Amino acid sequence: MARGGMASVYEATDIRLDRTVAVKVMHPGLGDDEEFAARFVREARAAARLSHPNVVAVHDQGADDGVVFLAMELVPGHTLRDVIAKESPMPPARALALLEPVLSALAAAHRAGLVHRDVKPENVLIATDPDTGTSRVKVADFGLAKAVSADTQHTATGGVLIGTVSYLAPELVVDGRADARADVYAAGVLLFELLTGRKPHEGESPIQVAYKHVHEDVPLPSTLVPGLPAYVDALVARATARDRGQRAADAGVLLHQLRRVATAVTTGVREDPDLVADLMPRPPAPDTDPVTGVTGSGDTSEHTQLLRTAEVPPAVQRAERPGQPGRPDQPGRTDTAADPWDEDEMAALLAPSTAAITAGPAAPEPTRTVPVGATPAPRRTRRSRRGLLALVLALLLATGIGAGAWWFGVARWTTTPGVLGLDRAAAVERLEAAGLEAEIGPRAFSRTVPAGEVMSTDPAPGDRVLDGGTVTVTISKGEELYDVPKLRGMTEDEAQDALAELKLEFGGSTQRWSEDVPQGVVLASDPKPGTTLRPGSVVDLVVSKGRKPIKVKDWTGEDADTARQRLEAQGLVVEVTGEEHSDEVAEGDVISQDPVGATLFKGDTVELVVSLGPELVPVPNVRASGVDAAREELEALGFEVETRKAAGYLGLGYVFSQDPGSGEMVPKGTTITLTLI
Incomplete structure (x- = not known):
């Protein structure tokens, strides 16, 4: 037995279907309200409609x-909380592999x-198959938190926080509203805990x-x-x-984002700026709190600092900071990113190069005549002019490389919008609105x-795609179902085929x-013909x-009747x-039978001769x-x-009387008693 905040769980036997189940019994008092009971039934039915190997x-x-x-599937084993206690902090590959089936279920x-x-480690069950040694991950308690909390405040100041507070999304705390993104937040906290062995907020x-x-x-x-890769942080x-x-x-x-990260981890990629x-996430507007909208909060988070580095291509970063120590274009300059080129200096540097490009090849410099007694004006050395021109060209080249890298690496790409679950028309409309073509x-x-409805896209939602590119949409045909065919009259081999x-x-x-x-021909099937089944379902035969x-x-x-x-x-x-008459067989009994001791089949004939008794x-x-x-x-x-001899026998030797008497019908062999006189 196990006990939680809302219910206790017992192992039980379903006597109707003869199977072991887990029965979750809500604590007394929760079911007193008829409205709650009705809500609980609705949520249970919604959860029962989920058919997924990880649910x-x-x-x-x-x-x-x-x-x-609730009567639920019994999952023998342990919870993800036990795994965290034993293995965390764990390598990224292990953490991502544990979270993937959870996200698949969600x-x-x-x-x-x-x-x-209410996504939390205690609601992730892990069972190990004793035959194969493989683990099965299943998520439990879908819909229960909603059933309990429908009429309960979720504020941090008044009311009860339903769900484990360590995994609550900010919007649940602030206004009590939750959608799929609240589960995404909880899954992210779960990944943090797998990677570090600690909860993010304590x-x-x-x-x-x-x-x-x-x-x-x-x-x-x-x-x-x-040492964790930056894309795992991201x-x-x-x-x-x-x-x-x-x-x-x-x-x-x-889930698609996690699989991209898992691929990078398993292939040994240490750095992937594009993936980061x-x-x-993009930083919020300056001085604006991401959740409450209150100004003055600023944004000095590590997320923002990492983003500022990750989202600018390296070539552009170098072009924006020409004065970093040790740069070949200006050896000895000690300016930092906080002290960039000012606008006037940049304009002065760009002006000569622009003029040179416009005017074409420079004309030969005319010979200047210096009056006698006059002092010649100081003249710039050719070396200083060449150095300045080289600097300008280097800046232009760096800017061009940066712009090209930005264009080919970022600008011409966009993110595939999520259209999963939409019908065909809605999916095409959303993709075209995003500037993409739908195929x-x-x-x-x-x-x-x-x-x-749309079941998948290529590229997947959240993946990069060329702006104006094509997204291939796969529409669901629904669940793959087949009707059991009529198999009666087939041989067993034909039925299996x-x-x-x-x-x-x-x-x-x-x-x-x-x-x-x-013999060898199918009589019936179980399930019967016409029953709709999923692929891989088992059908038994009666042959x-x-x-x-x-x-x-x-x-x-023996008696003939x-x-x-x-x-x-x-x-x-x-x-x-x-x-027939028989002196040995009593009347009404069987004298003879044909056949005797044989093996017959239904409908065959057995012949009997019945005794009439003695004649x-x-x-x-x-x-x-x-x-x-x-x-x-x-x-x-x-x-x-x-x-x-009769009484008073006289010795004459004549019959005085007989028994049975004259005319009586008796069987042969009957003893006739004669009385002599």
Whole structure:
């Protein structure tokens, strides 16, 4: 279990779908207000619409006796806070790699119109796959801060600051309004902390920290970790600019900027003035606070100083400061940048060269006649004239080189505007308004960008592009989805090929008996035909095992009616082919069966012969007959004979009575008892 400022999280089991989930239960009291509960439901539904590999999925939401809760994907592992505690300060490549999936998740949310509002290390979960050893980074708690803070002030003086104060954007502190750029600010603070191991603003109370967010720039990371490339400083400065107009428009733009910096880091680039100039925020107007607009604050931040150096091409810098110590054009001059050439001096230097260019080649200097007794006027040496001309030419050359460098390096380039998420017409209009041409490229599928909206541009938003150049726009075709085809009647191999053509994965097959589908042919699929799936989704097959064999029991000597019921229940057809008398098999039992001990299939026939019991014979009348004659007659009919003497036996040897009596029908072999007199 874990406990936070707004909720507690429990590991639980979803008994309906038999899966382990994380249940976030809001603290008692937050759900008492019906309006809050409704707002919580709306935000939960918005978060549930996010489908991104770096976003913790929201499975369900509900309320129980005023306590609202969310059922979410369980991400076993640790948080980014644990990584910061163990690894920070960390190399730029590691920090950028950790932040990239966070920005990818935020970019998906921003495209969907959802602002996180509480980006912090505790909301970044990291799980390690035990099989591959790779880490999965997921961002949690989308929309919760908005649900809690909809009716709460966000000022630093009255109200509650929702979200961790160390990551709050200045505008959230000042007026409580937040858009995607507030998440950009928090991500920039997160990058600062990864690089340095410290939060940029610290204080004895949250109010002090909030005050610093409003009135102080986030320091450059290199002030705490010397040796970081300037373009890494510039990326942090751009993301954490107090003026939100200076920040990336959303996480998607910041993600492109981060990838440019990551490429420079991984390729070992130590200095890239163009990248620094592109990323570093422009300084605000003099004596104007970037957030509050109050005059008198000045601008002596490290961001401004770095920008002043980075955005001026080196050749232009040299042309602007001709008197730096050790310059070859004026050895020995000790002027600094604070003491440039004044305007009169510059005009005087440029005038002769201009005249020379206008007049063409200089005419030969005429011979001057000096009157006798007059003192000749002092004459400039050719060396001083040549030195001055050389200086002017050097200045012109430096200025030309600087202007050329400025033109080819900066002036003819512009920044690609952000058009992600716009429809085609709006994107073309914005690009053309920026002086660029829009070219519509082939459409592509996207799981996060709705159909008809811009999913990417080349160059990417925030990247440099020639002024008047072409930006290729890729329009989303929406999510790539396929319907499960009808697979019944195909062989298993044919069904697998049909799934592969639709980019669906064959999961496995189960075997089932079928009386009408041959063995090896598909009976059904799971999901069923017509179900819409994403590429890579798994489809299972049910394949026929053919007809189910039926083992037939031997029912000989058992009740024929019971045998009929059991055989018909197995799907067999029972026919009684005859009835016969039997002295051994009781009436109604099975005398014989065909087939016996065989394996049949549903619909096959089993033949039975049923016993009528023993054959009945009438008992003849043998009274008054001699005992020998009576015995002979009865035994000839198959009876057994037994004699006994009557009471008052006289010894005559005649039958006095018989049992069974004359005319009774009895089976052969029945014993007839004769009474003699």
